[in-house]
Amino acid sequence: MNLDDDLENLVKCVAVGDAAVGKTCMMMSYALNEFPKEYVPTVFDSYESDVVFYDGSYTFQLIDTAGSEHFDGLRESLCYGTANLFLVCFSLTDADSFANIETKWIPNIRQHAQKGTPIMIVGNKVDDYKSRFPVKGEISLKAHEKNIQIVSKRLKAEGHFLVSALTRKNLDEMFKAGINLAVDRRRELNKIRARTGSKGVNGNGKGGGCTLM
Template identity: 30%
Template sequence: AVPEGQPPGSAAAPPGRREVKVVVVGDGGCGKTSLLMVYAKGAFPEQYAPSVFEKYTTSVTVGKKEVTLNLYDTAGQEDYDRLRPLSYQNTNVVLICYDVMNPTSYDNVAAKWYPEVNHFCRGVPLVLIGCKTDLRKDREQLRKLRASRQEPITYSQGEAACQEINAEVYLECSAKCRENIENVFKEATTIALNAMKRAKRHRKRKVCSVL
């Protein structure tokens, strides 16, 4: 049975196992939900349906330890700007996503998502994710983009944005082709665990200095 307060399909972490809360943000339609669904459920959603709030629970092995991941999908649309901060409490790592074929979603990384996340999750490590990389070679998508005098966002532009928002790492992935999906969550989990370790040491030092 699923414990109270948890959505179906999620389970509580066994006692003693580390838990990491991962929140995924970015513009509506940038590929967040596909990334999460392919990773947590092994299925690519063929039709776009905007998420309001979804939680997936899965596990990942880092080193020799199994870690429970609580993955929170958020709504990127402006209508949910006031609701979304409810997801941010006790977050261990934030994935900021954009669509490499949508320059506006890339611009919003620094213009919208970084300021919001920095406000609600100050000090929480960030990982920048470029989604839908398979579409860089899609002729139809390229034609549409070039018709509006735009080009796909390059890897080096992604790295530049990563430095600008002080993210820990920049990663690219394709949910449709299942490229680099596992790596995204393994990296994010490792980064979160390291930050949690540092915070714990910092708290211990603080207690010692108070004593």
């Protein structure tokens, strides 16, 4: 298999969101089946796994990005253009991180990413929320989910999930849905690439990729 074939089968999923909303824990829990014991701010990191579909196997690359505004330019220039899926994350215990989905993260994606790249909204730390509100936790979560559904529809996201990296609640289901969306997007780009003769991995002839640090 040559380099072009490898690129055609590379599916990139980029997680964005405010700092400390649980992106790294979510990625590590799913990809490595382990939960970090302490918080270490991420600059960029990635995890890979192979997934098999009816039309062949794909390399699913999970890209964890820094939430700090100091890395905004770096994140946009290195990762956005070649993403096949965005996981826009917030913490259920941080109302500001939820508001920033609509005011910062999704507008930022729409400005810098390829048009049509699917977006999923992910609410992290279900376990933490329940421990803080043990009496009304489940009822409040249902209210949260209804609100998230409304926001997701308004922002034209392709899906939304509430997950826990610690207990893995809804984690596998969320990534399965994300993989399906990302692979569908990869297929679309491969068709464009074949039709136009483009050598760019992102379907617009520009090439490039996410350089990880």
